[in-house]
Amino acid sequence: MNKTGIIYGINGPVIYLKGNTGFKMSEMVYVGEEHLVGEVIGLTKDTTTVQVYEETSGLRPGEKVTATGDAVSVLLGPGILNNIFDGIQRPLSEIAKESGKYISRGMQVDSLDPDKKWDVHLTVSVGDEVSGGTIIAEIPETKSIVHKSMIPPYLRGRIIKTAEDGQYTINDPIVTVQRHDGSEVEVRLAQKWPIRIARPTDKRYPASKPLITGQRILDTLFPIAKGGTAAVPGGFGTGKTMTQHQIAKWSDADIIVYIGCGERGNEMTQVLEEFGELQDPKTGNLLMDRTTLIANTSNMPVAAREASIYTGLTLAEYYRDMGYDVAIMADSTSRWAEALRELSGRLEEMPAEEGFPAYLASRLSAFYERAGMMQNLNGTEGSVSIIGAVSPQGGDFSEPVTQNTKRFVRCFWGLDKSLAYARHFPAIHWLTSYSEYLNDLAPWYKDEVSPKFVDYRNQLLAILNQESSLMEIVKLIGSDVLPDDQKLTLEIARVVRLGFLQQNAFHPEDTCVPMSKQFLMMEVILYLYKKSKALIAMGMPMSILKEDNIFERIIAIKYDVPNDKPEMFEDYKKAVDEFYDKVLEKNA
Structure with missing residues (x-):
């Protein structure tokens, strides 16, 4: 027999029941004649407080609230992917079929389609010992993902009966497990789990x-x-x-x-x-x-x-x-x-x-x-x-x-x-x-991308930090008074900002960039910085370096080099060398 209570007071989504209802904390309840979904959030000796997950207008004191005996839970099984749910796992497509564009109150729809048959391939057999998490069946849920049905976390025992490979709904028993105390439990493709409790792990x-x-x-x-x-x-x-x-x-x-x-x-x-x-x-x-x-x-x-x-x-x-x-x-x-x-x-x-x-x-x-x-x-x-x-x-x-x-x-x-x-x-x-996470991930970058990766990343960030300090001076007195090495820092920082940090989501090559290309882009920017620094140290003014369009060419790498052609980066290094030689010749 489900426990019930009577509404005593209503305050927006919060309702109060008087007396000892016998409800449990975090229990899911149905509120009023329309069976609005709610959850118990407060209990005292004299009152029960419920938050309602639906619009409460029209509710009145005296209406009945019925307990379900369960916490607010979700149904876990095939059919979750390629789906859209509301906040309490009601599929919006099913709601739309029943109530049109707007969600009616008290809608009772199944979270997952109970009639759809899934191709089930069993991965266990009679006599196997199983415990929480053991995979019992595989189901191609979508073209991309194989769904693996598991034994519920707190169940252990021995399999005494299994279904044949074939088509089943989420409510059909797939295996029967005999617990060590002799009791038997039928395991289906779908299982419930309370949303406020984390699922256990090892x-x-x-x-x-x-x-x-x-x-x-x-x-x-x-x-x-x-x-x-x-x-x-x-x-x-x-x-x-x-x-x-x-x-x-x-x-x-x-x-x-x-x-x-x-x-x-x-x-x-x-x-x-x-x-x-x-x-x-x-x-x-x-x-x-x-x-x-x-x-x-x-x-x-x-x-x-x-x-x-x-x-x-x-x-x-x-x-x-x-x-x-x-x-x-x-x-x-x-x-x-x-x-x-x-x-x-x-x-x-x-x-x-x-x-x-x-x-x-x-x-x-x-x-x-x-x-x-x-x-x-x-x-x-x-x-x-x-x-x-x-x-x-x-x-x-x-x-x-x-x-x-x-x-x-x-x-x-x-x-x-x-x-x-x-x-x-x-x-x-x-x-x-x-x-x-950088220190935790450094070994991965070293092994999978390059041992120089983290060092290059730190150099890039240092350039950006230097730019920030220099911009304070530039705002006060303009960039003309800066020495050439600081002008170079500002120019390279511009290359980093426009050529590396800025990314175009609508460009086919630039919307997603593999790690290998990211590393090579950093390498070329820092190579240009090193060569330009050497020229400045020889007394070349920044104005001469900017006569060449090398800085703009490096910025354009993100578009000009396809993601699957890393060998093209060598051409850019050669271009930097040519730029270096040309400036030296010109000003010899």
Whole structure:
């Protein structure tokens, strides 16, 4: 018999029940006659507090609330990829069939299609000992990804019965496991998992491999590790969403979980349309074949926004358990924090800085802590990388969400509005950004790219820092009074900014650049710097060096050298040598 309670008070998405209802903390409940989905968030001896994940207008005191006996959970099984869900894992395509363009309240739709039959290939047989995470079947979920059905984490025993290879729905029993106490459990293709509890793993690995994004400023200057965390803070129009789009399209993650948390609906539409048409560079199939979208746009109920982050995380952890590298794009964690602030205000909790709840920091840390490169229960290795956009009001990085996020992420890609307005994209500023993964990833760069990689990267950053110091002087007294060696630093910094850091997302060669080309581009820029420095040391003025168009030619490398023709870089080194000889001859 399901426990019930009676509504006593309503305050926006928060409702109160009087008396001891017998409900459990974090239990999922159905509210009112329309069966709105809610979650128990507070219990005392006399009252139960529930947050409702749907619009509560029209509810009234006296209506019934029914407990389900389960925590708010997601259904894990084939059918998650190439799909778009709302914040509590209701597929929007199914909702659209039943209620049209707008989501009706109290919609009861299956998270995954219960009637679709999947081609199932069993990987275990009768008599096998199994435990949590053991892969029991493989299903081609999309053209790009093989779905691996697993034994639920806390089940162990011996298989006493299996189905034949063939077509099954997510609710058909695939294997029967006999526990060591003699009880039997049927395992199906789909299993439930509560969204607020991290899925268990065997071991967490330290960061050792980068998540290659194809974006030069990220891969070279401020890399993120697989299983790492990064924040992308920036004011309105600085390119947070586009940076995440680029990473989602080009990074070497196997699966992308894109969480649109409180963002504009047209941005989610753009993701849907682009990813539905774009060809995945890794597999040649559609990008949506390895993507799932959680859409909780700004006009959807605020409480579901708070849940959407955890829904996306749990889906990501499920695919990690299969041995895949998953990247989560959370856009944006500021809207999620605002949902926490609104609910906290409704609950009349004591506000902390800027009205955010006192537990903002612990919620953010718990979210980012679920990232990591893990050894799964079944012995495979997988990772969840979290890239969270932060939208500080007025671009003020000193506000609480940005500052608290900074404490828990190891990669900070600060977007700068002056760069964005100057059409320099990605508008990640090299002076405010940092990555703490560089030392962890140095051995990988040394082995996989070049032993000189980190040294070149540091030289590039040093040039940019010198430029910043010199620009302070230039602003005061102009560039003409600078000595020639400092003028050269400014010119090379311009080459680095325009030729290396600036990247064109619409150019076929420049939108995604392999690590080998990134290294060779750095090498040529630094070779030009070395040769020019030698000329300046011989007394050649900067004006003579600039008569040649060599600086512009090096800037244009990003377009002129195809990604698959690294041998062309030798021609540019020769061009630098010719430039060096020509200047010497001319001024001999």
